[in-house]
Amino acid sequence: KAGVTQTPRYLIKTRGQQVTLSCSPISGHRSVSWYQQTPGQGLQFLFEYFSETQRNKGNFPGRFSGRQFSNSRSEMNVSTLELGDSALYLCASSPGGQPEAFFGQGTRLTVV
Amino acid sequence: QKEVEQDPGPLSVPEGAIVSLNCTYSNSAFQYFMWYRQYSRKGPELLMYTYSSGNKEDGRFTAQVDKSSKYISLFIRDSQPSDSATYLCAMSNSNYQLIWGAGTKLIIKP
Numbered sequence: 413k414a415g416v417t418q419t420p421r422y423l424i425k426t427r428g429q430q431v432t433l434s435c436s437p438i439s440g441h442r443s444v445s446w447y448q449q450t451p452g453q454g455l456q457f458l459f460e461y462f463s464e465t466q467r468n469k470g471n472f473p474g475r476f477s478g479r480q481f482s483n484s485r486s487e488m489n490v491s492t493l494e495l496g497d498s499a500l501y502l503c504a505s506s507p508g509g510q511p512e513a514f515f516g517q518g519t520r521l522t523v524v
Numbered sequence: 525q526k527e528v529e530q531d532p533g534p535l536s537v538p539e540g541a542i543v544s545l546n547c548t549y550s551n552s553a554f555q556y557f558m559w560y561r562q563y564s565r566k567g568p569e570l571l572m573y574t575y576s577s578g579n580k581e582d583g584r585f586t587a588q589v590d591k592s593s594k595y596i597s598l599f600i601r602d603s604q605p606s607d608s609a610t611y612l613c614a615m616s617n618s619n620y621q622l623i624w625g626a627g628t629k630l631i632i633k634p
Contacts, residue, residue, distance in 0.1 A: 455612065457622070468621055502567050504567075506620070510620065512558065512573055513570070513614075513622060514570060515567035515568045517566055518566070520565075
């Protein structure tokens with residue numbers, strides 16, 4: 413079974429730009445969660461989608477948004493990028509109905 | 525105070541030693557307890573998953589949950605340099621939303 417696939421793996425953007433990250437979950441998994449990971453703050457929960465609906469949301473500004481498609485693939489968008497948005501963005505998928513989450517390799521975003 | 529506390533380390537031990545990694549938590553509603561391993565520049569990988577109290581063993585790894593003390597542990601026997609990584613604990617209640625520890629950086633010296 414293929415794992416969670418995130419694209420792109422690396423990204424460099426300029427302040428003020430916007431960026432879209434993509435996540436393909438494990439086949440059959442209906443829940444997709446997004447996390448931001450930085451050395452200082454650790455893993456911080458952004459949001460979770462289940463069957464195309466946002467089910468939970470973390471404490472991030474409205475510049476961070478996401479969506480999930482009918483095939484469970486998910487995208488995350490960050491608008492008006494700031495230097496502090498530089499981080500590893502991780503996507504995790506779960507079948508739903510259990511707490512185990514399986515992570516992708518992440519997208520490393522650098523904002524310059 | 526954070527819901528889940530985990531010492532960030534680093535914890536440095538010689539090869540072959542028994543490693544003990546720990547997390548404490550404050551929310552007595554947590555029922556599911558997980559340990560993840562994360563190598564540098566990679567995503568976290570699920571190592572162990574325990575429901576409620578007790579022990580679970582998988583090869584060189586043993587997870588323990590003590591709900592009365594709100595304390596969980598991960599033991600690694602016969603540690604190897606390849607075990608060098610950051611170990612994250614995570615836990616949740618019945619809503620399955622994971623609450624994470626800060627992660628402990630483990631270094632196994634050959």
